[in-house]
Amino acid sequence: MMTFHQHLLRALVEARAVAVLTGAGVSAESGVATFRDPNGLWAKFRPEELASMDGFLKNPALVWEWYQARREVIERVTPNPGHYALAAMQAWYAERGGALTLITQNVDRLHHRAGSTDVLELHGNIVENYCSRCTRPHDYRYSDNPDVKEPPRCSYCGGMIRPAVVWFGEMLPVNILAAAHHAAEHCDVFLSIGTSAEVYPAAGLPLEAKQHGALLVEINPHPTVLTRYADEVIAAPSGEALPQLFEQMRLLSSAASI
Ligand code: OAD
Secondary structure: OOOOOHHHHHHHHHOOEEEEEEOOHHHHOOOOOOOOOOOOHHHHOOHHHHOOHHHHHHOHHHHHHHHHHHHHHHHHOOOOHHHHHHHHHHHHHHHOOOEEEEEEOOOOOHHHHHOOOOOEEOOEEEEEEEEOOOOOEEOOOHHHOOOOOOOOEOOOOOOEEEEEEOOOOOOOOHHHHHHHHHHHHOOOEEEEEOOOOOOOOHHHHHHHHHHOOOEEEEEOOOOOOOHHHOOEEEOOOHHHHHHHHHHHHHHHHHHHOO
């Protein structure tokens, strides 16, 4: 059983607005690789080759196959207790007239599968696809076509179909980023979970929240560039920490209302 500071539990119970930023670490316990850990994807692959428009144009089949392999993993795995705890916390705040805004850098859709709603996907998702030339959405589904080795062609313009993720050098979706900034600036507590906080603009959100008066909490088994700015650090895997944190919040809340 983990113990948390009473003032953290109290802040979470009393909060009206909570914002959460998640990164690849939240899905690590589901079996999805992170990027910057010693066994992470960027230890084995070059981001500019696989996650940029230049890389895609130079070697479309390589990039497509890499995304197909990641899709295969994501279809096979399931959300872990950390994903479920965040979904349950979101419902709990909503029942009490508050709100938990879930902002994620993850493209794996595991938050959706765990039941979270209105997820702000800053980096898009790996499930949907669109035409790299005319930008029309394309209804390619990995599960229907697991063996497609090259990007399919757009039926309107013949352009190559690409995954609906944000690549290096590309803009984040403007409305989603604006909603994330709004949530950061108006929350009472901001939780940064399972992210190295190294990729901007997402990495700027936790400090933006703190500058606007939020309590900044980090959940990560390893220190990050954010750790020294955090008001509370829970140095544990999110799949273990989040269910216990939520359980203890509920205990405190029911004790307070007796
Ligand atoms: P990183 O791989 O940079 O960081 C993952 C973080 O998760 C690290 O700080 C780990 O310590 C932590 N971690 C590992 N296991 C954990 C666990 N069980 N519980 C909690 N934390 C754990 O991943 P991101 O910060 O998500 O962007 O990377 C940000 C962006 O860089 C990604 O969205 C992706 C990548 O390039 C794009 O592709 C645009």
